[in-house]
Amino acid sequence: MQKIKPFDHLILILGVLFLCAPVVMALMSSTHAAIDIHSNGLSLLPGGNGIETYTKVLTHKGGFTGDVTGLLMLRNSLIMGLGFAVGKIALSMMAAYALVYFRFRFATLLFWAIFATLLLPLEVRIMPSYQVMSELHLLNTYTGLIVPLLASATGTFFFRQFFRSVPDELLEAARIDGAGPVKFFIDVLVPLSKTMMAAIFIIMFIYGWNQYLWPLLMTTDESFYTLMRGIKSILQVWVGSQIPDYNEAFALAVLAMVPPVAVVVIFQRMFIKGLTESDK
Amino acid sequence: MAELTLKSVGKTYAGGVDAVSDVNIDIKDGEFIVLVGPSGCGKSTLLRMVAGLETVTRGDVHIGGRRVNDLDPAERDIAMVFQNYALYPHMSVRDNMAYGLKNRGESKAVIEERVAEAARMLELGQYLDRKPRALSGGQRQRVAMGRAIVRQPSAFLFDEPLSNLDAKLRVSMRMEIRKLQQRLGTTSLYVTHDQLEAMTLADRLVVLNGGRVEQIGAPLEVYRKPASTFVASFIGAPAMSLLDARIEGGQLSLAGHALARLGNAPGPVTLGLRAEDLRIVDTGLPMRVEYVEELGAQRIIHGMVGDQALAVTDTHDTPLGPEVRVAVDSAKIHLFDAQSGRRMDKRLQTVSEPAE
Numbered sequence: 061m062q063k064i065k066p067f068d069h070l071i072l073i074l075g076v077l078f079l080c081a082p083v084v085m086a087l088m089s090s091t092h093a094a095i096d097i098h099s100n101g102l103s104l105l106p107g108g109n110g111i112e113t114y115t116k117v118l119t120h121k122g123g124f125t126g127d128v129t130g131l132l133m134l135r136n137s138l139i140m141g142l143g144f145a146v147g148k149i150a151l152s153m154m155a156a157y158a159l160v161y162f163r164f165r166f167a168t169l170l171f172w173a174i175f176a177t178l179l180l181p182l183e184v185r186i187m188p189s190y191q192v193m194s195e196l197h198l199l200n201t202y203t204g205l206i207v208p209l210l211a212s213a214t215g216t217f218f219f220r221q222f223f224r225s226v227p228d229e230l231l232e233a234a235r236i237d238g239a240g241p242v243k244f245f246i247d248v249l250v251p252l253s254k255t256m257m258a259a260i261f262i263i264m265f266i267y268g269w270n271q272y273l274w275p276l277l278m279t280t281d282e283s284f285y286t287l288m289r290g291i292k293s294i295l296q297v298w299v300g301s302q303i304p305d306y307n308e309a310f311a312l313a314v315l316a317m318v319p320p321v322a323v324v325v326i327f328q329r330m331f332i333k334g335l336t337e338s339d340k
Numbered sequence: 341m342a343e344l345t346l347k348s349v350g351k352t353y354a355g356g357v358d359a360v361s362d363v364n365i366d367i368k369d370g371e372f373i374v375l376v377g378p379s380g381c382g383k384s385t386l387l388r389m390v391a392g393l394e395t396v397t398r399g400d401v402h403i404g405g406r407r408v409n410d411l412d413p414a415e416r417d418i419a420m421v422f423q424n425y426a427l428y429p430h431m432s433v434r435d436n437m438a439y440g441l442k443n444r445g446e447s448k449a450v451i452e453e454r455v456a457e458a459a460r461m462l463e464l465g466q467y468l469d470r471k472p473r474a475l476s477g478g479q480r481q482r483v484a485m486g487r488a489i490v491r492q493p494s495a496f497l498f499d500e501p502l503s504n505l506d507a508k509l510r511v512s513m514r515m516e517i518r519k520l521q522q523r524l525g526t527t528s529l530y531v532t533h534d535q536l537e538a539m540t541l542a543d544r545l546v547v548l549n550g551g552r553v554e555q556i557g558a559p560l561e562v563y564r565k566p567a568s569t570f571v572a573s574f575i576g577a578p579a580m581s582l583l584d585a586r587i588e589g590g591q592l593s594l595a596g597h598a599l600a601r602l603g604n605a606p607g608p609v610t611l612g613l614r615a616e617d618l619r620i621v622d623t624g625l626p627m628r629v630e631y632v633e634e635l636g637a638q639r640i641i642h643g644m645v646g647d648q649a650l651a652v653t654d655t656h657d658t659p660l661g662p663e664v665r666v667a668v669d670s671a672k673i674h675l676f677d678a679q680s681g682r683r684m685d686k687r688l689q690t691v692s693e694p695a696e
Contacts, residue, residue: 233487234393234439236393237414238440
């Protein structure tokens with residue numbers, strides 16, 4: 061048996077504390093009253109306001125129009141996250157399919173062009189993107205929120221690498237079996253890519269879920285508020301002697317963590333299962 | 341069920357490399373043809389051209405009298421078995437076999453019946469609902485064959501189907517393939533680099549070298565009358581020993597020893613000697629023993645005659661000295677042109693003399 065080394069454990073424990081403490085602190089603080097937090101600082105022990113705060117955050121109608129509840133924000137964030145993940149997977153898979161399996165002019169050049177867009181983050185092209193959406197009258201729509209960000213160099217790259225690792229004989233067998241390009245894609249490649257799709261789903265869902273700048277710019281209608289904007293708007297009210305509702309901000313933050321964690325937990329299982337069981 | 345004809349078929353790759361040139365083969369209905377040759381000889385390219393996975397640069401491919409050069413693989417009415425099986429990993433054995441039929445729009449009942457029939461033939465019945473990864477290599481290869489059988493094609497194409505199996509399984513699968521093919525009577529084209537596999541399976545062998553056909557013939561014909569030094573050294577194990585010899589004054593002589601009286605034109609020739617045609621005797625061609633391969637029933641003695649290698653099969657197990665004497669039966673020698681390597685007819689003089 062290996063000897064237990066106290067020093068190694070100390071480092072590991074420190075690491076765990078370092079990663080977990082802020083989360084615990086947010087969770088605990090969200091159960092205190094706002095004034096309590098303001099006067100006594102963050103807390104590591106549970107307070108007595110938990111249920112009250114969470115109920116309020118989820119159902120209280122806030123915002124200028126008085127229609128924005130936590131549930132609505134949660135729904136919007138989910139739409140963003142799912143729309144991003146599903147849309148990006150669909151789009152990048154098809155792009156990668158074209159790049160890998162079809163011989164056409166400048167395919168390599170095209171791939172590198174797509175790849176190069178990795179170097180250009182959203183922030184660089186945010187003004188032109190905004191203008192395009194504005195001229196298409198897509199401001200304040202889910203379409204406008206999701207579609208402009210769907211092209212994914214990362215996804216295309218991952219799927220391209222994956223497709224290239226699929227043995228050629230599989231394509232040849234499918235061709236002899238009379239499967240055309242569409243059939244081969246749907247009947248063979250899509251089922252084979254399940255693990256890859258799970259991995260990309262995790263990344264893209266969280267990417268969409270955490271979007272802040274783009275929704276802020278694209279939507280003025282409060283019914284499109286996402287959780288990220290909700291948290292920010294609670295903390296923005298520091299006008300005069302008003303104390304921000306720290307507890308609510310924390311509660312929202314905790315709520316905002318739940319779906320991504322759930323996604324990771326669910327898909328991680330699939331991911332690992334796929335990795336250990338599949339052989340191509 | 342169909343004839344398969346290749347007419348001066350050639351393939352040039354985009355880089356200008358000639359992979360296959362001027363191949364002519366007429367395959368009769370139900371015949372089992374084996375394409376054999378070393379790696380890179382173009383045998384797989386040739387097969388893939390028949391399958392439609394490679395375009396045909398020159399010549400015509402006919403299947404069942406139909407010119408198929410420009411047809412899709414699915415329209416050629418062929419089935420192919422790949423070296424790495426190429427089973428769809430996410431489909432059950434049943435779905436793997438049924439996939440091609442489904443795509444052709446066969447009715448459910450027909451698919452069910454054919455899959456059951458193939459599963460019975462290949463003893464796969466209990467595995468029908470398993471995924472390929474839960475099967476052994478031999479079973480996977482059976483599934484791949486099942487996938488070919490259910491389509492009832494006019495021709496089977498095999499691309500080194502046994503190379504991924506271990507030696508023992510390879511022998512039993514070889515037998516199964518042969519039996520199956522004879523039962524179904526389907527024209528088959530089989531690619532292998534294993535000469536033993538080629539010999540045992542084929543109705544006729546096609547020996548390829550550098551993209552060209554060296555010889556086409558029944559296994560024994562190819563074995564007994566190799567058309568060139570390449571075929572001679574490739575078919576048969578141990579390989580035929582090829583030695584530089586001379587014909588002078590009606591005598592074939594090797595390293596200063598006269599072996600036979602020949603009426604051929606004088607000059608240098610390449611002499612081919614099969615190990616099993618030679619015997620260890622008391623007087624004869626002297627050979628320095630280098631090493632001995634013990635195979636149980638027999639042993640193969642490798643040695644040097646002068647500075648040329650020679651192998652002799654011997655069934656005795658008496659200890660050997662550093663030098664042995666080898667008897668050469670002049671009726672069983674092969675002669676090849678020293679330059680071109682093509683087979684030469686030997687003209688034995690009837691007056692026999694003790695070979696010395």
